[in-house]
Amino acid sequence: MEDLLRSSLDYRNLSIEETLKALDASLNGLSEEEARKRIEKYGYNEVREEKRKPIAEFFSRYWGPMPWLLELAIVLSIFLNHIIEAIIIFVLLTINVTIGFMHTRHAQKALEYLKKRLAVKVKVLRDGRWVLKDAREVVPGDIILVGLGDLMPADAKILSGELSVDQSSLTGESLPVNLKPLDIVYAGSVVIRGEAKCIVINTGANTYFGRTVELVKIAKPKSHQEELVLNVTKYMLYLSAGALAAAVIFAFFAGMDFLTIVTLAVILLLGAVPVALPAVLMIVQATGAMELAREGVLVTRLSAVEDAASVDVLCLDKTGTITQNKLAVVCVIPISGFKEEEVVLAAALASSEEGKDPIDLAVINYAKLHKSILEDYEKSYKIISFTPFDPSIKRAEAIVESDGARFKVVKGAPQIIMGLCKAEGAVKAEAGKLLEEMSMRGYRVLAVARSSSNDLDDLMLIGFLALADPVRPDSKTLIEKIRKLGIRPLMITGDNVVIAKEVAKQVALGDKILPVSEFKRMRIDKAVEVLDDVDGLAEVYPEDKYYVVKGLQMRGHMVGMTGDGVNDAPALKQAELGIAVNDAVDVAKAAASVVLTEPGLKQIVTTIRISRIIYQRMLTWVINKITKTIQSIGLLVIGLFLLRQLILGLFDMTLLVFANDFATMSIATDNATYTSYPNKWDIKKITLASLAIGALMIIGGLISVWMGVSYFHLHGRELQVFTMLTLVFSSQFRILIVRERRHFWSSRPGKALTLSIMGVIITFIVLGTHGIIIPALSLHEIFFTFGFSGIWMLALVDPIKYLIFAKVKV
Structure with missing residues (x-):
């Protein structure tokens, strides 16, 4: 070789x-x-x-x-x-x-x-x-x-x-x-x-x-959430730096020693650094991807797990997504004097499975649904000759023998078949009216005729078959579910307006269907404005989809787009959520961010729901991080100003971070509920809400410290441990209230989160009562910090949190 x-x-x-x-x-x-x-x-x-x-x-x-x-x-x-x-x-x-x-x-x-x-x-x-x-x-x-x-x-x-x-x-x-x-x-x-x-x-x-x-490409670019969380962390470090500067100035004028200032700097640094961030992000993303994989949705770009949560317009390919992508007989209309079974039988006799013609297969499959017709077809009739559909004459025909007699059956374009038949004026009028009704509904119509046994050329029109790409049985229900998720479905089809309107009517999508040619003739500003008012676009070429996605994005929408063909790839790549359907070509799958393994809309709904659950978990982490930083830094600095001493030791802060990080990691797998509206990150609102909640926690912490000083007469290391326990217990209750946008009792926390919270609480009660690695406190001092933190957080902060979240719409 x-x-x-x-x-x-x-x-x-x-x-x-x-x-x-x-x-x-x-x-x-x-x-x-x-x-x-x-x-x-x-x-x-x-x-x-x-x-x-x-x-x-x-x-x-x-x-x-x-x-x-x-x-x-x-x-x-x-x-x-x-x-x-x-x-x-x-x-x-x-x-x-x-x-x-x-x-x-x-x-x-x-x-x-x-x-x-x-x-x-x-x-x-x-x-x-x-x-x-x-x-x-x-x-x-x-x-x-x-x-x-x-x-x-x-x-x-x-x-x-x-x-x-x-x-x-x-x-x-x-x-x-x-x-x-x-x-x-x-x-x-x-x-x-x-x-x-x-x-x-x-x-x-x-x-x-x-x-x-x-x-x-199984890509993993930096996700939107990761950037946002890192920005929040950066702001928290700025807050720590500001607090440290204020504390240093105060310490200088108060005559505090250099080592105290360095200790304060380390404590503030530990309080602000998001130690668990990489692990939490990894667990959240991996969990979301695995949950989607279990539902048969393959994620090719991990950030899509998050991007899907923000989608507010979903462009749906009619063919194969809303419909079944196959021709089927949807109704049979006999001419007066004939029965439906006769029309179906004649059409089946003028069809053949061997040629794999989609119309022939649709007719035969319909006949198979009627057992009596199929039995007659197989036992009583013999095909003498068959001429498959010829585009030049626009018909298929067969000569059939039954009980020794021969006759001809013909099916094809209505105008051609009617021209071959001898029909009275009344029959022609009836046929014309039926044709008009079916055409208005966008059906593809076949005329069926047969001859008498005496004269093969003496054809009689016996009825019509209406064919269409039938709507999937679950499409109407799933489109309603998409709407209930706060997403506007927009149908995209290459079919004409009549067919598009009929399909839209069947799935209750709406009747505002615009031919894409009109959209393309408009000025760009008018065209993108029109996209907000239509329910679907008809006569769309694959390359038009890219401009539809761009137009919607120009209006500020986050867009999802389904596709299956080569020319769909630019639109799939441009959309925030590119969805390659189950039978998509390789190019479309490579361009998309998720790939479906089943036909229809069900997996799309599942993708959006799971992505919103992932968003809620990350939102909980962000709010928890901001409020935790504000509470610990605020309490430490204000305590320094009021008592002229560090009310939290360096060892205490390391234990606090250790305890809190294990609990916050379990947020990544917490039970969460998807919202009925798109989730879009708004750091300003999140920060404002977190600042308000953090301020309430600082007040609660100061009251607890004041009780430690004035009622329990604590000072030095005992006061620092008392403060640490206040922060530890309030942090566990904080997780319980910020994980739920409503009242904390509205949903149960996940098993891992529950166990981690209970583990932290029990561990620190044992450490505090037995004096293990920290100075011991009395039981009533420890249970005061636990009880006060629980009452303050659950009875006072939670109701106010509910009002804050409702006000700023977090």
């Missing part, structure tokens, strides 16, 4: 025979055994990703903005000779690094599984037979067949047929390239027209462009 790793360009001037010789191949394809040998020698048709060693990936998590802040806190703690605190902070950092590492590894395995689910298939000639193989199994010398919508799995030379391909992903040129036999078609090209038999010349990293273009 010659070296198969020559450049793809070297094959340009070779004839077919020379190419076959160079590749040691034949027009009959390779054998499976030979293909296996070539895989062993040259590898799979894929670019090997440079995978980091697990240990290197693990330790890399100690490097970054948030680890740096914690590592700074460790260094400062050692400087202050607080070795235990430094160890605790390091353990906390390591726990979060470990959790993040484990979930990343788990997510990588899940993405590998998704890649296999979404793997591009290609027709390959093996052992003289055409078989469907994963693109990664293609080897040099394979004979493959490619057509409309296919992604080229490797560099190949065309043997027969012609192609028009889109190489924009490779060259940046948007114009299609026309290719003929002996031309080279490169890996990553998209077939937009034609069909061709090709021989693979190079695979994987040996393709002309240096590497195979990734066939299905």
Whole structure:
């Protein structure tokens, strides 16, 4: 065998025979055994990703903005000779690094599984037979067949047929390239027209462009939520810096020592750093993707789990999404004097299953629903001759024998069939009226006629069949559910306005259907305005969908778009939520952010609901983070001003962070309810609400500290422990109230969250009563902090929180 790793360009001037010789191949394809040998020698048709060693990936998590802040806190703690605190902070950092590492590894395995689910298939000639193989199994010398919508799995030379391909992903040129036999078609090209038999010349990293273009991108860009949460964290650090500046100025004039100021800085730093952020984000995203996968929705872009929550307009392809994407007989209308069964039987006799004609199959399938007709068809009639539908004469016909007599049956275009029939004026008038009624409903109509047994050419019109792409049984219900989620459904169809209106009527979508030609004739400002007033667009070409999505986005909408074809890809990529339906071509799946595995609307509704649940979990985390930072910093600084001492020790803050982070991690899997409206991040509203709630918590904390000083006569370390317990217990109750937008009792927290809260409370009661690692307090002092925190948070803060959330519409 010659070296198969020559450049793809070297094959340009070779004839077919020379190419076959160079590749040691034949027009009959390779054998499976030979293909296996070539895989062993040259590898799979894929670019090997440079995978980091697990240990290197693990330790890399100690490097970054948030680890740096914690590592700074460790260094400062050692400087202050607080070795235990430094160890605790390091353990906390390591726990979060470990959790993040484990979930990343788990997510990588899940993405590998998704890649296999979404793997591009290609027709390959093996052992003289055409078989469907994963693109990664293609080897040099394979004979493959490619057509409309296919992604080229490797560099190949065309043997027969012609192609028009889109190489924009490779060259940046948007114009299609026309290719003929002996031309080279490169890996990553998209077939937009034609069909061709090709021989693979190079695979994987040996393709002309240096590497195979990734066939299905499982992308993970930074999500919108992650950016927002990081911004919130940045603001919290600013708040800490401001509080520290005020405290330093006060400490300077109050004559406090330098070590006290450094200790305060470390405490404020620990209070503001979102230690659990990476782990929480990873768990939230992974949980959402796994929940969707269980429902049969494959996520190709993790941020789509969040983006779907904000969608307020959903563009739905009529065909295949709202309808079943197959022709079916929807009604039979006999002419006076004939029965419905006679019309169906005659139409079935003038049809054949062998030719796979969609109209013939629709007629025969309808006949099969009527057992008596099917029995007559099979037992009593013999087809003498059959002429399939001919576009030039617009009819199909058959000569049939029954009980020794022969007659002719004909079905086809109404005007043609009626022209062949001898009909009285009354029959013609009746037929004309029926035709008009069915045309008004957008049906495709077939006329059916049969002859007498005496004269095969003496045709009588016996009735009509109305055919259509029937609406899915659940479409109407699911569209209503989409509306109840606060999303406006917008039907997109290539059919005419009449058909579009009929389908819209059946699913209660609305009757404002606009032909896309009118939309395109309008000025851009008027056109985008019209999109807010219509229920659907008709006569739409796939390339029009991109401009529809852009127009809706110009009006400030977050758009979801379904699609299945090559030309749908730009619209799917432009939309916030690109949805490739179950039978979409590879290009559409690659452009979409989620891929459905079942037809219809059910999985779309599921996707939106789950994404909103994910949003609510993240919203809880954000509110909890802001309020926690405000409460701890506010209480610490105001306590310093009033009592001229640190009312919270460095060790206490490390324990507080340790306790709170475990509870906040479990928010990622908490029970949450999806909203009946789109969820859009509004940091201003969230921050205002959190500031108000945080202020109430500061007041409660100050009252508790005042009781510790004036009633329990605590000071020094005992007061610091008392303050820490107040913050620990109030933090657990805070999670319970901020996780619910209504009153805290409106829903039960998740099992993990409940157990973590109970675990923290019990642990700190035991530590406080037995004096383990912290000074002991009396039972009534500990239970005062617990009871007061519970009453203050649940009885006072929660009702006010409910009013605040309702007012700012969080």
